[in-house]
Amino acid sequence: NGATLLLAARTIASVFRTYRGGQIIKHFKMSPWTTELSHTTREGEFHTDLNTESCPPAITAMQCLDPDPGAPEYGISRVARLIDLLTFLEESSNQDTLDFLTKESVTMLNNHSSSSWSGCVVDGQMIRFHPETLRAAARREGHSEAILENRIAAVAKAAFAVSQPLNMDQGDILLLSNHRTLHYRGECSVIFKSYPTEFVSRSVFILHATEELKG
Secondary structure, eight states, X not given: OXXXXXXXXXXXXXXXXXXXXXXXXXEEEOBTTOOOTTTBSSOOOSBOTTTTSSSOOSEEEEEEEEOOTTTTTSSOEEXXXXXXXXXXXXXXXXXXXXXXXXXXXXXXXXXXXXXXXXXXXXXXXXXXXXXXXXXXXXXXXXXOHHHXXXXXXXXXXHHHHTOOOBOOOXXXXXXXXXXXXXXXXXXXXXXXXXXXXXXXXXEEEEEEESSBOOO
16 A cells, blocks of 8 residues: 555655645556556656656655566666766766756756746756656757757666666565656566456556655
């Protein structure tokens, strides 16, 4: 019921974001019949959560309820630390991508809520980044998507280089900073019990904390 995840998250956070109906914990089950980013079986992209909000949550916490039936080849998670990402770009002399993250002002647009945010992707020790919100803003403003896609691909290449694959088994919990890391989920698989509606797939609990515990 999410109690274990909430207890684990309370070790590093005390204030949690609530959703519709006062809900704290959300349940995501991967489905082959949706294009929703949080439920699709398609490969995701490195990102931070709720990045168009004025104050994105500080912590993302997730617990595996049902591992991907195709694991370990499918349903892989990755986490890239901001400091490692920037160091990799500096050491590889990728100044264009560094400037994109740290100096250029960009706009991110959430198509579902119409909320948007503008500024530098990296501000001090905080990163907010989501390829889909960057693409949505570029389409609205009529900017070149080809240049943006090159930047997104360069960030993804660096994030893959500084991260390791994580296979989450049933009950496993992952707590990560939504300000200082990017996270990723690979392509997922399904096994049908009765086509097309009954199937086994990866499912997780997710919650967000607005602040980290200090000290």
